[in-house]
Amino acid sequence: xxxxxxxxxxxxxxxxxxxxxxxxxxxxxxxxxxxxxxxxxxxxxxxxxxxxxxxxxxxxxxxxxxxxxxxxxxxxxxxxxxxxxxxxxxxxxxx
Numbered sequence: 001x002x003x004x005x006x007x008x009x010x011x012x013x014x015x016x017x018x019x020x021x022x023x024x025x026x027x028x029x030x031x032x033x034x035x036x037x038x039x040x041x042x043x044x045x046x047x048x049x050x051x052x053x054x055x056x057x058x059x060x061x062x063x064x065x066x067x068x069x070x071x072x073x074x075x076x077x078x079x080x081x082x083x084x085x086x087x088x089x090x091x092x093x094x095x
Contacts (some may be wrong), residue, residue, distance in 0.1 A: 002021060003017070003018050006025075006038065009037075009038055010032055011034070011036075013042075015021065
């Protein structure tokens with residue numbers, strides 16, 4: 001059930017109310033008693049994942065993981081490749 005924000009147009013009282021999605025919006029201000037209550041458009045709440053971690057690859061099959069490892073070289077292989085590419089002989093730069 002979501003939490004809705006309300007504000008009274010008469011007295012300015014603002015508060016949050018925990019309601020069902022199907023529940024009708026409140027109209028009566030609990031502070032001044034007038035029927036000037038408006039439900040505000042909120043930013044919503046973020047999703048909170050609890051636990052040791054949630055990753056895109058957590059639920060992938062073993063065959064998918066193996067194929068992904070073949071396509072993407074490890075970080076060690078990438079660093080070796082970049083070092084080889086950056087090492088030029090002194091005669092290559094002289095032309």
